[in-house]
Amino acid sequence: MKIKFQLNGQPVEAEAPIDETLLDFLRNRLRITSVKKGCDLGECGTCTVLLNGKPVRSCLLLAVQIDGEDVTTIEGLSKDDNLNPIQEAFVKEYGFQCGFCTPGMILTTKALLDKNPDPSIEDIKIAFEGNLCRCTGYDQIIESVLRAAKLIKR
Amino acid sequence: MEEEIRPLPKFDYFSPHSLHDLSTLLKQLKGGISFLAGGTDLLVNMKKRITIPKVIIDINRIQELSFIEKRSNNIHVGSVTRLNNLIESSIVQENVPLLTEAIRFLASHPIRNRATIGGNLCTASPAADAAPPLLALNASVKLKSPDDEKIVPLSEFFVGPRQTVRKHNEVLTEIIIPCEKGSNAFMKLGRRRGFSLSVVSVAAFGIIKGDKFEDIRIALGGVAPTPIRAYKIEEMLKGVEVSDRSIEKAAEIAKSISKPSKRAKRASVEYREAMARVLTKRVLMKIAFEERG
Numbered sequence: 001m002k003i004k005f006q007l008n009g010q011p012v013e014a015e016a017p018i019d020e021t022l023l024d025f026l027r028n029r030l031r032i033t034s035v036k037k038g039c040d041l042g043e044c045g046t047c048t049v050l051l052n053g054k055p056v057r058s059c060l061l062l063a064v065q066i067d068g069e070d071v072t073t074i075e076g077l078s079k080d081d082n083l084n085p086i087q088e089a090f091v092k093e094y095g096f097q098c099g100f101c102t103p104g105m106i107l108t109t110k111a112l113l114d115k116n117p118d119p120s121i122e123d124i125k126i127a128f129e130g131n132l133c134r135c136t137g138y139d140q141i142i143e144s145v146l147r148a149a150k151l152i153k154r
Numbered sequence: 155m156e157e158e159i160r161p162l163p164k165f166d167y168f169s170p171h172s173l174h175d176l177s178t179l180l181k182q183l184k185g186g187i188s189f190l191a192g193g194t195d196l197l198v199n200m201k202k203r204i205t206i207p208k209v210i211i212d213i214n215r216i217q218e219l220s221f222i223e224k225r226s227n228n229i230h231v232g233s234v235t236r237l238n239n240l241i242e243s244s245i246v247q248e249n250v251p252l253l254t255e256a257i258r259f260l261a262s263h264p265i266r267n268r269a270t271i272g273g274n275l276c277t278a279s280p281a282a283d284a285a286p287p288l289l290a291l292n293a294s295v296k297l298k299s300p301d302d303e304k305i306v307p308l309s310e311f312f313v314g315p316r317q318t319v320r321k322h323n324e325v326l327t328e329i330i331i332p333c334e335k336g337s338n339a340f341m342k343l344g345r346r347r348g349f350s351l352s353v354v355s356v357a358a359f360g361i362i363k364g365d366k367f368e369d370i371r372i373a374l375g376g377v378a379p380t381p382i383r384a385y386k387i388e389e390m391l392k393g394v395e396v397s398d399r400s401i402e403k404a405a406e407i408a409k410s411i412s413k414p415s416k417r418a419k420r421a422s423v424e425y426r427e428a429m430a431r432v433l434t435k436r437v438l439m440k441i442a443f444e445e446r447g
Binding site for chain 1 (some may be wrong): 161194195238
């Protein structure tokens with residue numbers, strides 16, 4: 001099925017097989033490999049993308065479902081060579097080690113801060129319920145989100 | 155035991171834009187249909203080959219199925235309303251806070267951005283978090299087939315694990331929840347708070363007059379093949395004085411009416427029965443405290 005959608009602000013037209021998840025479509029056809037395949041069951045959060053600004057699981061959507069919609073991946077955050085303040089905050093606070101969960105973590109942060117520019121630690125924990133990190137123990141991630149909130153407010 | 159995760163099986167795909175188009179489609183199709191709402195259960199079950207639909211009807215583009223409205227003294231919720239939209243809805247918070255409370259910690263935030271209220275009910279997991287509060291609130295569901303429409307009380311909707319009275323050519327279009335003033339309590343027990351399937355959950359709505367239970371409605375999830383209303387407890391408590399003893403007696407009934415499946419994962423029969431008792435007691439205590447201050 002032919003689909004048209006916005007990917008990181010750019011219009012995209014592509015052929016999407018009906019039985020393909022958005023995750024496989026992004027990785028295998030559009031070569032957006034920042035969207036990771038972790039569990040493929042909606043539990044780990046590494047395949048997070050923003051659908052019309054909200055974090056969702058690309059492994060639990062069919063590619064054909066995004067026809068006419070707006071999708072953001074981590075590639076949509078930085079402009080030219082400049083990191084987005086959220087990315088900067090994750091670098092400064094060591095918000096990652098192996099990096100596998102990081103695109104999902106950063107996109108989840110973006111959705112949270114767009115809606116709630118001044119989140120409490122509790123708000124952050126709720127927003128990150130569905131994003132697993134096996135390296136950091138989460139403390140640095142929470143620090144990164146708090147720092148990102150400060151950077152954006154400046 | 156770990157099930158193997160595979161790419162999705164082949165299927166035909168339809169995405170009607172209105173209830174009218176859906177009816178036309180349902181008249182033509184014979185069976186093997188799965189409705190795709192949030193997809194958070196369906197796609198997982200397809201990857202595990204638990205469900206292999208011939209046809210998928212994606213109902214996400216039917217705008218008529220996504221709404222939250224108060225009409226006279228009922229809240230009407232379209233079946234494709236996302237759980238996060240329900241949680242954030244002031245209409246729901248003000249009129250049926252028990253529902254907000256129960257789904258606030260269902261699965262995880264990104265799952266709630268897609269998962270729908272209709273999907274949670276139609277999937278009919280014995281431990282579905284939306285079911286106990288809606289049972290306790292006397293909710294009903296509207297089922298629409300190509301040539302008929304009927305309203306079924308939620309208490310008659312579930313018939314077994316992952317089974318409901320909904321026929322293959324019927325779609326759940328809306329949930330109707332009566333608004334009543336009273337106290338609410340919901341408790342769920344999972345392995346942890348975040349992203350946890352409930353082992354046992356209990357929801358109750360109650361009115362206390364003086365020092366007596368005037369009206370209590372209570373429902374349990376995860377303790378039987380379907381979510382259940384505990385009518386026995388309700389009858390026993392009606393007009394009875396609020397006391398440790400009456401609450402303890404109600405909690406014992408919760409344990410005795412629990413008939414969890416031996417095959418259920420996540421917890422044993424004995425543990426579920428024991429927790430039905432504990433959660434029922436806590437939920438009734440909360441209502442007693444709230445009402446008497």
